[in-house]
Amino acid sequence: MEAGAVMFPRKQTKQIMVGDVPIGGGAPISVQSMTITKTADVDGTLQQIYSLAGAGADIVRCTCNEPEAAEGLARIVPRSPVPIVADIHHQYLRALEALEAGVHCLRLNPGNIRKPEHIKAVAQEAKNRGVPIRIGVNGGSLDPELYRKYGGRVTPEAMVESALQEIAYFHEVDFDLIKISVKASNVPLMIEAYRQLSEVTDYPLHLGVTEAGPPPAGIVKATAGIATLLAEGIGDTIRYSLTSDPVDEARMGRVLLESFGLRERKNVDLIACPSCGRAEIDVYAVAQEAQDAFADRELPLQVAVMGCVVNGPGEARDADLGIAAGNKRGHLFIKGTNVAVVPEDEMVSTLVEWAEFITEHGTDAALERAKSTRDAARKAADEDRRRNLRELGEDANASEQVVELMRKNR
Numbered sequence: 001m002e003a004g005a006v007m008f009p010r011k012q013t014k015q016i017m018v019g020d021v022p023i024g025g026g027a028p029i030s031v032q033s034m035t036i037t038k039t040a041d042v043d044g045t046l047q048q049i050y051s052l053a054g055a056g057a058d059i060v061r062c063t064c065n066e067p068e069a070a071e072g073l074a075r076i077v078p079r080s081p082v083p084i085v086a087d088i089h090h091q092y093l094r095a096l097e098a099l100e101a102g103v104h105c106l107r108l109n110p111g112n113i114r115k116p117e118h119i120k121a122v123a124q125e126a127k128n129r130g131v132p133i134r135i136g137v138n139g140g141s142l143d144p145e146l147y148r149k150y151g152g153r154v155t156p157e158a159m160v161e162s163a164l165q166e167i168a169y170f171h172e173v174d175f176d177l178i179k180i181s182v183k184a185s186n187v188p189l190m191i192e193a194y195r196q197l198s199e200v201t202d203y204p205l206h207l208g209v210t211e212a213g214p215p216p217a218g219i220v221k222a223t224a225g226i227a228t229l230l231a232e233g234i235g236d237t238i239r240y241s242l243t244s245d246p247v248d249e250a251r252m253g254r255v256l257l258e259s260f261g262l263r264e265r266k267n268v269d270l271i272a273c274p275s276c277g278r279a280e281i282d283v284y285a286v287a288q289e290a291q292d293a294f295a296d297r298e299l300p301l302q303v304a305v306m307g308c309v310v311n312g313p314g315e316a317r318d319a320d321l322g323i324a325a326g327n328k329r330g331h332l333f334i335k336g337t338n339v340a341v342v343p344e345d346e347m348v349s350t351l352v353e354w355a356e357f358i359t360e361h362g363t364d365a366a367l368e369r370a371k372s373t374r375d376a377a378r379k380a381a382d383e384d385r386r387r388n389l390r391e392l393g394e395d396a397n398a399s400e401q402v403v404e405l406m407r408k409n410r
């Protein structure tokens with residue numbers, strides 16, 4: 001764990017297994033995403049499932065909206081690298097077919113499969129096969145009766161009641177391999193619904209803000225809802241619902257969990273300074289270049305891109321590795337120690353090379369590797385630091401001059 005890391009106590013829930021992925025009961029919080037292909041297109045769907053798994057999805061959901069989709073699932077499940085959930089709306093027969101196809105979990109929307117005998121038939125078959133079901137309540141497709149009961153509005157209470165009604169049907173056939181979601185596109189509504197649900201059930205909860213929309217606003221909305229609940233210890237598995245390439249959903253899910261310290265870091269956590277008048281490079285461009293270079297590499301490190309050597313190495317001293325711009329050159333540092341100087345156009349490739357070395361051999365070995373260049377690197381960094389201060393002064397952003405001018409103009 002990182003220095004100073006704080007753990008959020010998590011609410012204890014029952015544990016279910018979705019394939020080989022445990023959910024609830026203290027298991028690592030899992031990331032889910034959903035394919036946007038036609039499930040009947042087996043190769044296209046599998047390709048997307050592999051991309052999602054590569055981006056950090058632990059579980060993938062596919063729609064099962066027609067008999068051809070159910071047949072597709074029978075072909076997809078044995079070749080999928082991660083467990084598959086079948087998404088069922090309206091037709092309970094698709095749920096029975098998906099179970100026959102061997103899916104690892106079902107998602108039922110209680111708002112649109114409402115006949116008790118249908119719900120119980122699916123739960124009975126899932127029970128026979130030992131397959132869990134997510135009760136996926138959705139604010140936008142609430143049972144019309146509940147909608148009326150709560151005054152023609154979607155309320156947290158109505159969403160929780162919908163979930164509890166479905167649980168009651170499941171219990172009638174003695175089925176308890178359950179996880180639940182109460183998603184809404186309205187963030188405060190979603191947060192309150194999950195809070196209330198968490199008070200009345202111990203089943204694991206699947207978090208999400210439904211129809212969050214395209215990035216960046218969609219990411220902010222989804223994060224606002226999911227992160228608030230995670231910080232309260234609520235939630236066992238998550239999904240970002242973005243109007244975007246589903247690979248982004250999987251990535252965002254991972255990033256959120258890693259930033260909370262709830263999952264081991266898998267990819268680079270890139271940090272960068274916001275740039276200012278002291279910067280010696282275009283920080284945004286170099287940070288973007290670094291982001292692209294690290295995108296698909298599994299290097300579980302924190303890497304910093306800093307605009308100047310005056311404050312960069314110090315401010316990013318906790319990063320595993322970083323580079324700060326100097327006078328047309330980059331100062332490479334490992335845990336705040338200057339180790340090498342490279343030409344400006346090699347800053348990103350140098351970061352990648354050393355990140356790979358550190359991941360394979362560790363920080364001590366990297367510092368040892370740089371033993372012969374460390375002294376020269378420190379001197380060069382001091383030189384550039386002094387030069388920057390000499391040329392730009394202590395107040396590189398000229399804030400004091402601006403304040404002076406403002407006073408004069410009053």
Ligand code: SF4
Nearest residue numbers: 273275276279307308
């Ligand atoms: S002082 Fe240096 S490290 Fe800090 S924001 Fe400015 S350029 Fe970046």
